[in-house]
Amino acid sequence: MDREHGGVYTCLDRTGEVYSTDKSVWMQGRCAWTFSHLCRLYGERPEWMEAAKSCLDFLEEHCINHEAGGRLYFTVTAEGKPLRQRRYCFSEGFYAIANAEYYGLTGETEHLERARRAYRLIYDLNNGLIEDPTGLGPKTIPETRSGRALADPMIFLNIIGIMRRVDPANTEEYDCHARECTDTIVRYHYRPELGCTLESVNAEGQPELDYTAGRVVNPGHDIECSWFMMDEANYRGDEELHKTAEQIFRLAIEAGWDKEYGGLLYFIDACGKPTEAYEHDMKLWWPHNEIMIAASKAYRDTGDEYYLNWLLKTIEYSKAHFADPEYGEWYGYLRRDGLPTMPSTKGSTFKGPFHVPRALSMTERTLTEIIGDEAAPSA
Template identity: 25%
Template sequence: MQTDLKNLKTELKLELQSILSYWMENTIDTKNGGFVGQIDYRNNTNNEAEKGSVLNARLLWTFSAAYKISNNKEHLETAKRAFEYISEHFYDKEFGGIFWSINHNGTPKDTKNQIYALAFVIYGLSEYYSVTKDGKALEMAIALYQKIQKYSYDAVNGGYLEAFTRDWLPIEDLRLSEKDANEKKTMNTHLHIVEGYANLYTVWKDKSLLKVIIELLETIEKYFINTETGHLRLFFDENWVEKKDVISYGHDIEAAWLLLQCAEISGDSTLIENYKKHAIQIADVTKDGIDSDGGLWYEYNPETKELMAEKHWWPQAELMIGYYTAWQLSGKQEYLDIVFKNWDFTKKYIIDKEKGEWFWGINSDYSTMEKDKAGFWKCPYHNSRACIELIHRI
């Protein structure tokens, strides 16, 4: 087993290097600044594509986090490029939010404040500050945290509301993407707010922030974790009335390890123990979504009994950390076997061995999905983070 883990660590170090090289070689926008908005599955660059705040925030986090392992100055330079571009083009200096998207030339396009995006910018800025000690990054992260607390936090019912206009007024369409339900409170946004806040707390030991993190973890446990099924509940209105939806295997297993990590950062012993139990329960029920080839299916609808028979890149990455965590907590070999088998699947079907990076995913017939290699939602954060987390843990 030790040999297998050693080999896995070696392979993940090489894969991390490969992912980072892909983004440095293919996505730097030399004409307009920052990074290009889209590269398709055939590796064709669209220089006119809009640029998303989430992609840029995740690039900032990825290259900052990777620098801690690599000590490669080019990685730090790339992180700096992302930081400067976000500060200059995505940060709304007038209203103190983050533009959801900008045009290829850096001018604002969709100016709404999607709290999910603000949370990711906080996540990236905190990581960048941890390696550079650039006070401007910490200052911006704290300012965004304060905006979320001021406008998004629901002081009556608890939890956080999804989105606002540029000047922080209510907005009709709250959705992250077209496939989401138009509801005021979502698991996905709460997961990433606590992720951003916990990362901020590692560099800014503020007592009120710690209190907020603990409350958030308690809220997530109360509403979003279904302890009867072990799966996550995804959508609610402002009064915590659930809108039933699919089982998202990727979000389940991502939450399993990430929420435990946030609980550990909080230092709250009750929450840590609770989230250890959740991590195991979620890992156990997520097994239903693992195919015989080791790959994790995307979604399942319990009402219609329909499987969304696609295997996307990011659930594979999250599966590896989630099941490694379950193995660390339990010592049960079966969890580690799932990690090894999934990594074999990923190497065989998801990683683009010819051009680098990971494909969006594969269809049920193993054909490659014809979706972005880099884009609004296709970022190096899930796969890089899987490499980084497992390198640290092994």
């Protein structure tokens, strides 16, 4: 925590020392959500509430680009001066869930209002209802190529689940938007005939397999998407949607798990051709966190030991390669053979207090549901 300027630093070396004071806006929102989430699960603690509020205050005071329609920056300096703006809506998404989760604890309506504003902004941008006020435009020249990205509906589906829980007054709106998200994922990105879920399809929702970007599969993303969809299926009581989510998990983990070295590959090609991303065969921390969450939920819901076996296999791999028994926490980035690429590093612009505590807490809660509270250790 930055006691001087507020918010959180996430560029930490192996021992926890800050090696860069630039701040990730994603991580301000993710940290605020994480500590609020932990308070909801395990009871409010002053240091957790203080951490969440510090990040929320920093976001509000320094991370909003008011000249660009309330879009949020991607990175800022230690004191909060803007450094970088990105076209993607993920800063806004993490801002929304942070404020929503905090509102659920405190009942302070300003936080729900902030979450609602960000929610509507993301929805409008994702659905082309407004021009991006940053002026950045799409990643590729739209006259040449435009399309749909899996990240948009899947992340928005997760945002909806949190918003709906704390804001029941707008349940009808959330239910409608959630159905739009799952329909988009199943209709366009889920491709059982290819044995995968595609990251990108064309504007009409069809695969374009003649170039590398059209064949990208991110198994960790697919697995994260699967548990978002399982949660939605359980909310609706939709068995068919749950089975689709299970199949998304199975296709991703069967294709993405490294048969030689273990661990989940970062990118694979839908047609088995070369991938363009240089980091394609690395093992990153967060996909393994997503396996833990998705496998535990699928096992709870189905009783199929297939999912329990994947949970245990992933925990074994993660303890052997990601976890640091000397200083704690997880390494973020491994070579294909399981050795850390940056053994002196624990945090970065992208890795902070989010995926690991989310996975540990959610997996613990799910397993407790399975075995019963009486068998769980006291908090």
